[in-house]
Amino acid sequence: MEIIRSKANTSVKEAKKLHQKKHRTSSYLIEGWHLLEEAQKAGAKIEQVFVVEELADRVADLPKVKVVSPEILQDLADSPSPQGVVAQIGLPTLDLPEQLRGRYLVLEDVQDPGNVGTMIRTADAAAYDGVFMSDKSADIYSMKVLRSMQGSHFHLPVYRQPMSDILEFLRKNQVEILATTLSSQSVDYKQVRPQGSFALVMGNEGQGISEQVVTAADQLVHISMPGQAESLNVAVAAGILVFSFI
Amino acid sequence: MEIIRSKANTSVKEAKKLHQKKHRTSSYLIEGWHLLEEAQKAGAKIEQVFVVEELADRVADLPKVKVVSPEILQDLADSPSPQGVVAQIGLPTLDLPEQLRGRYLVLEDVQDPGNVGTMIRTADAAAYDGVFMSDKSADIYSMKVLRSMQGSHFHLPVYRQPMSDILEFLRKNQVEILATTLSSQSVDYKQVRPQGSFALVMGNEGQGISEQVVTAADQLVHISMPGQAESLNVAVAAGILVFSFI
The missing domain is CATH 3.30.1330.30 (Ribosomal protein L30/S12)
Structure with missing residues (x-):
């Protein structure tokens, strides 16, 4: 030593x-x-x-x-x-799999390190098969993200790609894209029961999901909120949806 | 001016x-x-x-x-x-109500300001009737908590009391106490459907709920996790439970 x-x-x-x-x-x-x-x-x-x-x-x-x-x-x-x-x-080198089957969480431009780490930890707890994150999301190898992630990146693959590539890859593999909106002009999550492979897309803290995600989505989903708060923290919303869909 | x-x-x-x-x-x-x-x-x-x-x-x-x-x-x-x-x-002066009816979230010694603010915001979004927090939890009037709480303390009452007083008050009012544990020796939350008034107790980030809460609880509840992560962030766990019980 x-x-x-x-x-x-x-x-x-x-x-x-x-x-x-x-x-x-x-x-x-x-x-x-x-x-x-x-x-x-x-x-x-x-x-x-x-x-x-x-x-x-x-x-x-x-x-x-x-x-x-x-x-x-x-x-x-x-x-x-x-x-x-x-x-x-x-740093691991992580190639995209040949085929995609299972349950995936997708983070589009999520900025807060604590949110990113917590969401990957939640996907791990729920035994999701992997996480995709847009290249504009917070880097998972910062110590802040690593701390809130608590080692979950050792348990499931985390792919970092431009958002358009992620969407194209999901569609090519016929993975159902469920995208979360704040708008109540979409389906309440309690009515959603994904049947086959699916990817749940969570958007940026301030802006939500982008237009390209809205366009690519098979289903837009929201969480009905009977109370007065205007929105939920994105990691909390992800937790509710991730566990609802298993 | x-x-x-x-x-x-x-x-x-x-x-x-x-x-x-x-x-x-x-x-x-x-x-x-x-x-x-x-x-x-x-x-x-x-x-x-x-x-x-x-x-x-x-x-x-x-x-x-x-x-x-x-x-x-x-x-x-x-x-x-x-x-x-x-x-x-x-600072508002907030007396305990004469009678307690409805849905309540209880925080026992939750330390992280972001967690405390996020949990109160979640209870607000779900139209809970109030939040109780032990006097050893993070102070809600710190700017960090206020930021993550996003004004929810203006929407629902937040009572701060010693934990033993909170438990006594809940029991006196015959409010069902549901306490969250990490142990799988309790009921999975999907089996729990509170009928009348209830209080959901979330514990400290590291220690979970105390022995006095275990003793006072009518029902111990956990979230089954099929994956490898050992636990969920406490604010995420609260989100899953709070929305499951409405």
Whole structure:
């Protein structure tokens, strides 16, 4: 095990760059024991591990372990309580499957990292087969998204594509497209029972779904709200729909 | 209209103190036009309004309007985009009702401001009759909670009490207590159809509900999760249950 005493150490400086999306071309950082265990279970490529001295025994079997001070670890982490461990993980390459069968969640330009992570975690909890996200959605490898996602990207594939490609791919595979609107000029979700493969599209927090999604959709769906709130948080709406359709 | 040019102005300094809970004994701050409109619609006591010059016309009818620079407004606000207006609102006094009838959401020690605000917004959207929250939950008058709550506290009563008092009050009024657990040793929510008045209790993010809630509950409820995620975000779980029970 290497011991690093300075924030100016090259490994530390290079790893810290991974906080910025532009540097996440081949790897990303995770923090905390839960995510590290999930990465191991999933067979993800663990490139290096930064750990504080008193917890170093727990990662003795992992490659390239670097013992650092609590200050350096805090610097590498994003949250106030990183639990003494930060690991650098190789970005997976994920090709679109040949065929698409099952239940999918689609995020169109969802911006808030907490919402994106929570929605992928919800799709995972409900045993959906995968998540598609438009290339204008929040990056799932930011530490904020990773924290709210709680390792779900290790459980189900998350495909990132331009929205038009996603829609074309869904239609080519005859996957029913259910798109969520705020308009009550659509079907209430309680009347919807998808029969075969389907994809549930959730839109941007402010704008909702785009015109191209409205056009491509087989069914527009809304959640009837008897109360006074004008809308639901998008992750809550996704939770209601995702669990309603299983 | 008064014009304030200095951050050292007494009104500005006093208002800024309201960012801290200990100073929110008789009033709190809201930011943005949506919340201000909701406050007006609800007849809330608007104590003073800080606004940037070019938008001052929009609040000409309101009491104690103070025109401030964008820098001072930013200082009074909490978010990066306060939309040019911050208002000081009188804290309502809210007595427990004589009798309790209807549908209630109960938050036990929910800590994350975004979760608390989102859950109250969800209860509002579903036309629940009120929210009870334990005195160890996040304060609803912090600007973070207010932002995610989107004015729902103007639509339905939110009672803050020690948890034991809440439970006693619910039982005295013969309101059925449905408490959410992570354990599958309880009833799946799809089997639950509350008949009369009920209260749905959601627990703390890490610990779930307490032993005293387990003991007081008429029914323990869980959400069956066929997938690999170990749990759902508490606001998502609340959304699924709140809408399932209407």
